Amino acid sequence: MKIAFVCQRYGNEISGGAELHCRWIAEHMRKYMDVEVLTTRAFDYITWKDHYPRGDEIVNGVPVKRFSVVRPRVPERFGRIQNRILENEHTEADELKWLEEEGPFSPELIEYIKEHEEDYDYFIFFSYRYYHSYWGIRTVPEKSILVPTAEHDPVIHLNIFKDLFRLPRAFVYNSYEERAMINRVSRNQDVPGDVVGVGSVIPDKIESESFRRKHPGLDDYIIYIGRIDENKGCQQLFDYYLRFKRETRSPIKLALVGSTQLQIPAHPDISYLGFLSEEDKFAALKGAQVLSIPSFYESLSMVTLEAWALEKPVLANSRCEVLKGQCLRSNAGLFYENYPEFREGLRLLLASAPLRAAMGNNGRRYFQENYTWEVIEKKYLAILDDLEKES
C-alpha cells in the first residue's frame, strides 16, 4: 500500500501543530507501508514564501516532494478579505477567493495529485482550511482521508467547508469535540471516521536534578508550555495568577516555557525559561505541581497529553471544549470559566497532594489507553483496513 501525506508545510524545523502531527504520523506509518509526503516549499506560515529547495528530499527516512507556492500570502489583503466574508453576506466565489488568498497557493501540487492519482492508494490530507486540502480532496475524493485539525474558528462555518466535509472517504479526528463540531457544521455523520489524535514519546529517564540546578529558584511552581501569546490565553493566565497571588498569599510560582509574543509581567514569582530543549522541557514539566493550559482554542493539546504521561494534573480553560472534554473523560484535570473557578481549582490542586497524585494516575492511564504510538498506529491501520474492505 502506498500512502501520500499532503500537508501545507513539512520539515524538521517546523514545530507547528498540524505540520508536526503530519510528520510524526508519516514517520510512524512508514513501518507498515510506502509513505510519501506531498507539500509546498514554504516555511513561514504567514506568507508561505518558498524556502525549501524544489524537488525531492528525504526527511527522517520519509520521501518528500515539494511544490512551489505561486503567490505568497499578503497578510493585510488576506485580513481584509477574511473580515469581509466573516462580517458580510457573500457568495461562494468570495469564499473561494478567500481560500486562494489563504494559500498556500500551489496549483502545481494539485496538478501532481491529479496526474498521479493511480500511483497512490490513499491521500491523507492535514488541516481542512488550506488550499491543498480543499482542492486536493475535490481532486481525489474516493482516495482521500482528512485529518481536519479543526478548532472553534469562525471560518469552519463557511459554505465551502460544509460540502468539503462530506467528500472524503474517512476522517481522522483529534478529539470527540472536534468530531461533534464537524458533524454539527456539515451533517457528515455518514462519513466514517475515528477519534485518533497523535501519540507522544516520553523519555524513559528525565533529568529533573540538572534542571533544578539550572533554575535554583524554582521549587513549587505551576507551568505553562507553549507559545506565549494572547491568542493562547496567556494574558488571562497572568491576570488570574497575579490576582491569585494577591488574594491567597500563595508562594506558588509560575514558570513559562516557549517563544513569547507578549510582554510578560515583571513579577518575582513569574519565571520565563525561554525555549527549552525536549529534555529540559520534560524535566520542567516533571518538576511542576500543575500544568496550566489557558488556551481558548485547541484541536489537541500535545503538552496536556505529555503532562498526563508524566502524571501531572492540569488546570485548563473550560472555554476550550476539547480540553474540558479531555479533563472530564480522563478525570485528570480541573477547568475554569472565570477567575473564582480558577482560584478554587488551583487552590484545591495545590492544597492536596493526594488529589494531584490521583489525577496524575488517571492522566497516565488515559494517556496509555489512548495516546501511545502503538494505539495511534493501530487506529490508522484499522481505518485503512476498513476502507480496503469497503473497496
Added chain:
Amino acid sequence: MAEEKKEKNGVQSDADIRIDYDHIDVADIMGQIKRKVAAEPEPEDPGAFHGGEVEPPGPGTEPPGSGGGRSRLKRILIKVMRPFSPLIKLLVLPVHEQLQETIQTLDRTNRRLDAVAARLGDFALDSTMHQINAEVNERVNKAFEDIGRSKEYIKLMHGLEHNLVVEITKLKIESENLKLKLRIAEKDFEFLGRREKALEEEVFK
C-alpha cells in the same frame, strides 16, 4: 492553602469540597466548585467588579506585602469614586464602544431583514400562498370524496355478504330437507318392493 480533613474510605474534604480519592470524578468536583463560587458574596474589591474577570495587572502590579500610603490613598480614592463607578465604567471601559457596535450591528441586521421582507413581498407571497392553499383544499376535498365513495362501497359489500350468508343457510336447510325426503322415499320403495314380492308369492301359490 486550604486545610484538609481525612475521612473514611479515602474521601477527603477541603472545607466545602468533598473528594473521593479512589474514584476521582472531575464533573462532581467542578460541580462543587461552581456551587461554592456561586454561594460567595459579591467581592468588595472594585478591581473585581465584572464577575470574576480580573483587571489588567501590568508590570506595575505591586508585589505581595508592599502596602503603605499608596494603597491607603488608592482605597480612599476608590471609596470616593464608588458612587460614580457605573458612569465611569460606561465611559471608560469598552462597554460604551461595545454598546455602540451592538446597536450598529442590530441596525444592520434590521436593514437586512427589511430588505429580505421587501424581496419576499416582490415574490407576491400572499397570492402564492393563496394558490397553494386552494390547490391543497381541492386535493383534500377530492380525497374526502374518494373516501366517502369507498365507505358506500364497503357498506354495499357488507349487505351483499350478509345476503349471501342468509341464502347459503337457506339452501343448506333445503338440502337437508331434500336428503331426509330422499331417505324416506328409499325406505318406502324398499317396503313396496318387499310387499310386491309377498303378493307375487300369494298369487302363484
